[in-house]
Amino acid sequence: MVGAACAWYAARAGLDVRVVDRGPVAGGTTGAGEGNLLVSDKEPGPELDLALLSARLWAQLGDELGTAFEYEPKGGLVVAATPDALTALHAFADGQRSAGVVADPVRADQLPSLEPHLATGQAGGVFYPQDAQVMPALAAAHLLRASGARLHTGRTVTGVLRTADGTVAGVRTDRGDLHAPAVVNAAGTWGGDLAALAGVRLPVLPRRGFVLVTEPLPRTVRHKVYAADYVADVASDSAALRTSPVVEGTAAGPVLIGASRERVGFDRSLSLAAVRALAAGAIGLFPFLERVRALRTYAGFRPYLPDHLPAIGPDPRAPGLFHACGHEGAGIGLAVGTGQLIAQRLTGKTPELDLTPFRPERFESCEEHETSGDSEDFKDHDTDGGDTP
Amino acid sequence: MNPLELARARPDEAFTVTFDGRPLAVLPGQTAAAALWAAGVTAWRSTRGTGRPRGVFCGIGVxxxxxxxxxxxxxxxACLVPLRPGDEIRTQEGTGRDHE
Structure with a gap:
């Protein structure tokens, strides 16, 4: 999705764009997402600024192409089960409001009018009208098609071409070289591997999540609904399994149930513990789901960087290389803002957001003394890269 | 040739189920899809969006x-549900839950 958005905005800025994907379109994390475009789960800071920029851009794209990819500006509802959770949620929302988020408090007695099937006994909630949803695989495919960029699927990047002075000059693939003055690394959870081909380190790690898909239903869940403790889970650094219920209906009918987070590498095997916890959490929010059957489940790997911020912008360690990856679980939403910023940077304009917090080289200093073995690896890669004509 | 002969199958006695109220003869072990096909029925659902007819596509539950x-x-x-005597099969409109 991030790659498609970069292609779209770069092409619109007048650049000649090629997109290389070793798999099919949306074959990685994009195809395993729920398509959330959220501002509600972000605290004030650079990620929220990017989310607000992205929300505006998605709304514009929604006008142009929205029916093709099921853009639904339906809003998000965050629900607090206890008075303590509600106090914390209100404090969180106050901070967000000062950063430009629309966050409307919802009293317990107003909840049924927003979500008639929500479990009773909640303390209250906050409604976020800027939250929206797309069908991510369709969004990536339609943006790519509309961009006019040339698409090479099933083609693997095997190296990054560098000139004698180290400047990036394109990529080597399993089906020939592609020469270009700028290369954007939008490889998502595999962005660290692509960075390594250019001899630079970007510590992207996979954070696994399952989504549970129900049988198709008439529109029963109207908004994106989640429990207030979701925000704490997203921000946590724990490797162990964490789940908090996130429930939403889709245009096609099935209800999607998330969200689990655990760091287990690229292990795709089904975790019964995770999907059980998802189902139980969702039934806690929407008791009618107990009588609904889950048809299937799928897993994906969020591209996780240690400070939970993506890497966006030029890499000074490899001139000509740009990064647009590491958006963790927010990549669909943040894709368009990222694409816009990358396109602005590629065309020599001043990006409309400060890219300093997203600098791809920001992990350099803290990791050098952490694992000396790793930096040896990357020196080797650097030499390989330098040898490439 | 009848596929039962090809496979030299000797199924137990047929029983009856209904499809939209009309009786269908079913051999033990047949799924709903097999019984419907054997009776010449190829569509038993309408899509959620535009109400187009649907029947078996993959036939293996995927x-x-x-x-x-x-x-x-x-x-x-339908391709996975084994039938039992007296089962009531009904055409499904949309999500099948619109009247709940």
Whole structure:
């Protein structure tokens, strides 16, 4: 999705764009997402600024192409089960409001009018009208098609071409070289591997999540609904399994149930513990789901960087290389803002957001003394890269 | 040639189920999809968006195209549901839950 958005905005800025994907379109994390475009789960800071920029851009794209990819500006509802959770949620929302988020408090007695099937006994909630949803695989495919960029699927990047002075000059693939003055690394959870081909380190790690898909239903869940403790889970650094219920209906009918987070590498095997916890959490929010059957489940790997911020912008360690990856679980939403910023940077304009917090080289200093073995690896890669004509 | 002869199958006695109220003869072990096909029925669901007819596509439980209502429970995969005497199969409109 991030790659498609970069292609779209770069092409619109007048650049000649090629997109290389070793798999099919949306074959990685994009195809395993729920398509959330959220501002509600972000605290004030650079990620929220990017989310607000992205929300505006998605709304514009929604006008142009929205029916093709099921853009639904339906809003998000965050629900607090206890008075303590509600106090914390209100404090969180106050901070967000000062950063430009629309966050409307919802009293317990107003909840049924927003979500008639929500479990009773909640303390209250906050409604976020800027939250929206797309069908991510369709969004990536339609943006790519509309961009006019040339698409090479099933083609693997095997190296990054560098000139004698180290400047990036394109990529080597399993089906020939592609020469270009700028290369954007939008490889998502595999962005660290692509960075390594250019001899630079970007510590992207996979954070696994399952989504549970129900049988198709008439529109029963109207908004994106989640429990207030979701925000704490997203921000946590724990490797162990964490789940908090996130429930939403889709245009096609099935209800999607998330969200689990655990760091287990690229292990795709089904975790019964995770999907059980998802189902139980969702039934806690929407008791009618107990009588609904889950048809299937799928897993994906969020591209996780240690400070939970993506890497966006030029890499000074490899001139000509740009990064647009590491958006963790927010990549669909943040894709368009990222694409816009990358396109602005590629065309020599001043990006409309400060890219300093997203600098791809920001992990350099803290990791050098952490694992000396790793930096040896990357020196080797650097030499390989330098040898490439 | 009758496929039963080809496979030299000797199924037990047929029993009866209904499809939208009309009786169908079913051999033990047949799924809803097999029984419907044997009776010449190829569509038993209408799509959620535009109400187009659907029946078996993959036939192996993967595609969820052959969904049908059996004994009041919607969204069952006809290609996987084994039938029992007296089962009531109904055409499924949309999600099959629009009247709940």
């Amino acid at each position: 595609c969820f195209d052959c969904l049908v209502t059996v004994n009041g429970r919607a969204n069952q995969r």
